[in-house]
Amino acid sequence: MDIKVVELFAGVGGFHVGLNRARDFEVVWANQWEPSTKTQHAYNCYINNLGENENFTNEDIAEVWPTTPFHDLLVGGFPCQDYSVARSLQGELGIQGKKGVLFWQIMNVVMYRKPKYVLLENVDRLLKAPASQRGRDFSVMLASFRDAGYDVEWRIINAADYGFAQRRRRVFIFAYKNDSRYAKQQKKLSDEKLLHQEGFFAPSFPVEETPSSKHYTEPFLLPEDIVEISDGFSKTYRNSGIMRNGSVTTNELIPVKKQAKTLGEVVQEVHDKMGLVDESLYLDNSKVNKKGRTEFEEFEYLKGSKRIERTSKTGHKYIYSEGGMAFPESLDAPGRTMLTSEGTKNRSSHVIEDPYTKKIRYLSPEECELLNDFPIGWTDTGMPKRTRYFCMGNALVVGLIEIMGKRIKEIHKLEEEMLQKEGFEQHSFL
Structure with missing residues (x-):
């Protein structure tokens, strides 16, 4: 059975194309909407290449996220914005993020549908933002996933380091439910083992055995209160790391490079x-x-x-x-x-x-x-040439998603096999 996918901030379909190449994924709902333009060129490109579908939406995500169906995997390349949060009036309404920040729409879907896996992409400066409080925004994101019941692994990947034709550095964030069978298996391994060998990224994007000694950061705990993080927490995040139950290990990993396409x-x-x-x-x-x-x-x-x-x-x-x-x-x-x-x-x-x-x-x-x-x-769908360039400047390297999709398939297969084994053992006991 195909892994069901919801795609947010879909652009011209980079995640969709990569997962199609990986095979055995089905995008069951997607959203792309550009509020600042009358003609929706990116969305038109998306449906022109990937087909019209009543579940491919061109509306404000803040209005339509409740219509997302059940899915296994949530993906999206979301804008880098200000992720500060505040306690609502007298604290009785919980935590509120700044209006219009699209990451909170991701978290709305995460909280509502509880997908098994989340794969996100962003510019690498996200880890250092804002300049006045380094690492605050990423800390808020990690704490949000922690509070939703997810563990997180991330890696900044330069596509050219792994054979592709562009020196494009982006941070990829993989989150998975911390009560899943995969998470329970991962908990048996150290953070270093996961980052260097057996986590989400290392098997597909290999690194040297030891991290850079020039960029060491002590492991740390995120504060329990996300408002405390927003108001004054600051940390240095390296190009890779893992967060489990609020405990963070971050290292500067050295890629084992492949010959790049020129x-x-x-x-x-x-x-x-x-x-x-x-x-x-x-x-x-x-x-x-x-x-x-x-x-x-x-x-x-x-x-x-x-x-x-x-x-x-x-x-x-x-x-x-x-x-x-x-x-x-x-x-x-x-x-x-x-x-x-x-x-x-x-x-x-x-x-x-x-x-x-x-x-x-x-x-x-x-x-x-x-x-x-x-x-x-791909973008030759009637949009102006200037817009074609713009869309590619916003896009990701599709081949990286294909590789990550194959890794998600391995994890999903493992999860299903462990579930079947548990069912068989329970049946045998009865």
């Missing part, structure tokens, strides 16, 4: 399927801007090193500096992290020398799709 291989794969890219992607050096620079010269400036004197709003003068970046990009290495501004005239956009025309150009939308391991043409 940007050049991505360019070649798209060329082999589609031929030369559109002429509009090449830099236009026939005109100069207000600063007297051609488009090529503007990119030389944007990607070059700088030391610039600036003045703050208060009148304080300071030096802004930034290091230089490769221009054009190397095709012999994986791509840098794509941002939502990809394809525009800014420092972060990938600009390459086309190996077939020898002219300088932006990446095509199809090349950006392949950098995230989506099928070529």
Whole structure:
């Protein structure tokens, strides 16, 4: 029987595609809604590729989360926001999070449906937020799962470290019910054993036997009161860790790296399927801007090193500096992290020398799709080219979800086998 999945903040379907590749998953309900846009391009892309379904919703998640059906696995790539909480009036109504923070919609579903597993994705800076109280937001999240009856394991993964074509660092959070048979089995093992060998991530994303000695953090207990965490708790979280019953161990693990796919291989794969890219992607050096620079010269400036004197709003003068970046990009290495501004005239956009025309150009939308391991043409659903870039800047690397999906299948199979064994032993006793 397929593992039933609910997908929140679905975007253009990265979790769905990855789990489809892992096989034996069924997305029984999904939600994607962008409140700031009239045309719902991401949702339209989702249903165009994955099919129309009355359970694929395009409404405010705050309004429709109670309609989620029973499911085994809850997934989502939620926005990084301010997760502070406060006690409601006189404390009689419990704890309230800030209005509009979408993580609380995840917790609403967790509390309502109690899925066996939760898999979330976010930017790696989540572990350090906010700057004024490092680690507070992630601590609030961990405490929320603790109070809901879940253990949590997390890992920051750079996709290129495990063979993919983009140096994209994201934190993945796997939560599982602490009264499950899987959890009871895990409790027999030390936190270090789980993080390095037998937890959720290590079997699929191997690491060195010992963590980095330069980044040691003492294990600690989360305060029982989540408001106390929000008001004044601060901790340093490393790139991996585990939380069980409020007890946290966090280590800086060192990945055992695989040979990564290169940007050049991505360019070649798209060329082999589609031929030369559109002429509009090449830099236009026939005109100069207000600063007297051609488009090529503007990119030389944007990607070059700088030391610039600036003045703050208060009148304080300071030096802004930034290091230089490769221009054009190397095709012999994986791509840098794509941002939502990809394809525009800014420092972060990938600009390459086309190996077939020898002219300088932006990446095509199809090349950006392949950098995230989506099928070529996934976002070619009628949305503007600028939106295609934006969606890929927001997306995750699909192949990572495929790998994690296969690991969830192993855990689910183990859970089912242990349940059957218990039933057989009880029947034999009777």
